[in-house]
Amino acid sequence: MNKHVLALAAAAVLLASCGKKEEPAPAPAPAPAPVAAAPAAPPPEEKVLNIYNWPDYVPEGMIAAFEKETGIKVNYDTFETNEALNAKLVAGNTGYDIVVPGTAFSPAQTEAGLFQPLDKAKLPNYKNLDPAIMGALVKADPDNKHLVPWAWGFTTVGINKTKVEKALKGMAMPENAWDLVFKPEYTAKLKSCGIAYLDSPTEIIPVALHYVGKDAYSNSAEDYKVATDMLAKVRKDIRIFSSTMIDDIAGGKACVAIGWSGDINIAAGRAKENKSKDVIEALLPSTGALAFFDTMAITKDAKHPGNAHAFIDYYLRAESGALVSNEMSYPTGNKAAMEKINPETAGNKTIFVDADYAAKLIQPGKFTNESREAMATAYNAFKAGK
Ligand code: SPD
Numbered sequence: 001m002n003k004h005v006l007a008l009a010a011a012a013v014l015l016a017s018c019g020k021k022e023e024p025a026p027a028p029a030p031a032p033a034p035v036a037a038a039p040a041a042p043p044p045e046e047k048v049l050n051i052y053n054w055p056d057y058v059p060e061g062m063i064a065a066f067e068k069e070t071g072i073k074v075n076y077d078t079f080e081t082n083e084a085l086n087a088k089l090v091a092g093n094t095g096y097d098i099v100v101p102g103t104a105f106s107p108a109q110t111e112a113g114l115f116q117p118l119d120k121a122k123l124p125n126y127k128n129l130d131p132a133i134m135g136a137l138v139k140a141d142p143d144n145k146h147l148v149p150w151a152w153g154f155t156t157v158g159i160n161k162t163k164v165e166k167a168l169k170g171m172a173m174p175e176n177a178w179d180l181v182f183k184p185e186y187t188a189k190l191k192s193c194g195i196a197y198l199d200s201p202t203e204i205i206p207v208a209l210h211y212v213g214k215d216a217y218s219n220s221a222e223d224y225k226v227a228t229d230m231l232a233k234v235r236k237d238i239r240i241f242s243s244t245m246i247d248d249i250a251g252g253k254a255c256v257a258i259g260w261s262g263d264i265n266i267a268a269g270r271a272k273e274n275k276s277k278d279v280i281e282a283l284l285p286s287t288g289a290l291a292f293f294d295t296m297a298i299t300k301d302a303k304h305p306g307n308a309h310a311f312i313d314y315y316l317r318a319e320s321g322a323l324v325s326n327e328m329s330y331p332t333g334n335k336a337a338m339e340k341i342n343p344e345t346a347g348n349k350t351i352f353v354d355a356d357y358a359a360k361l362i363q364p365g366k367f368t369n370e371s372r373e374a375m376a377t378a379y380n381a382f383k384a385g386k
Pocket residue numbers: 054055056057102103104155203260263292294
């Protein structure tokens with residue numbers, strides 16, 4: 001090719017790049033042979049996460065800190081009983097991505113396929129979990145596929161010691177703290193300063209079963225009858241049915257309550273902060289208290305599973321676990337958090353029980369759906385005073 005031809009070729013390229021309109025359009029390339037369509041990538045998740053949890057269970061500022069770090073907006077709603085959460089889950093389309101069921105319901109919910117398996121590759125902080133707690137959770141969730149612990153604690157008796165001693169008028173405190181809420185000799189006196197029960201069949205019937213010497217997780221309707229016969233004798237003395245008893249005890253509406261270890265400790269802390277002269281205490285009944293584990297799960301129809309994993313991983317950081325124990329007075333199941341828990345909380349034997357009392361804690365069992373229905377009927381009749 002001589003210099004002249006080269007110059008012409010260069011000019012042609014230059015002209016073409018200037019978009020010379022009168023040139024005919026090049027023939028279209030032949031269509032590629034058809035191949036199997038690649039699966040469409042899922043659309044990116046909107047930056048939203050919907051969480052449904054118990055009240056008074058998340059440290060102040062934790063949600064805001066997660067939102068700031070990730071740009072994910074969290075909508076946070078609360079429920080007061082496992083029954084309320086279960087009704088929503090069973091109805092479906094909850095609109096929630098993360099829920100926090102307790103062990104009275106989570107085995108049946110897991111078995112019914114209401115949760116999606118966790119993608120552990122998205123949870124680098126999963127390693128922080130305590131293998132002992134995860135081992136216990138296998139009963140509710142075989143192979144630990146769906147649940148991670150939020151916190152654990154126990155259902156027990158909480159008192160405003162100052163008021164209880166006054167109302168008992170010299171009568172000695174019982175050896176078994178359950179007597180304060182179940183034995184007529186005590187309830188007759190304590191009704192003057194207020195007795196509160198948790199408002200849920202699966203909270204009250206199991207502790208009543210335990211008190212009458214039955215298996216707390218009995219599935220027998222005859223056992224429920226024995227428990228409710230005992231409850232009927234103290235019904236007239238019960239002033240409050242409520243599942244958010246912190247204000248009731250700290251605010252003076254109740255002097256004795258069936259409640260959860262952490263919530264009773266929160267009430268005790270509030271009384272101190274308010275410089276109340278009353279002393280609030282969580283008791284350790286001599287026959288044992290009922291342990292529970294509340295767990296996070298991603299609902300089967302969650303719209304934001306990626307954001308849900310991001311939150312769960314954030315929650316599984318050692319710092320988050322320590323905050324939950326320090327602020328909400330519950331152990332979390334996060335082993336890496338232990339060294340970050342403040343000495344006052346770590347040394348509180350009604351939050352972190354010692355080995356002797358741990359051996360007395362009644363571990364969660366399973367109820368069948370029929371039993372839960374029978375329990376609800378028995379409880380409602382008791383509550384209505386029938
Ligand atoms: N403040 C929140 C307490 C949550 C307690 N969940 C208890 C479930 C016990 N069955």
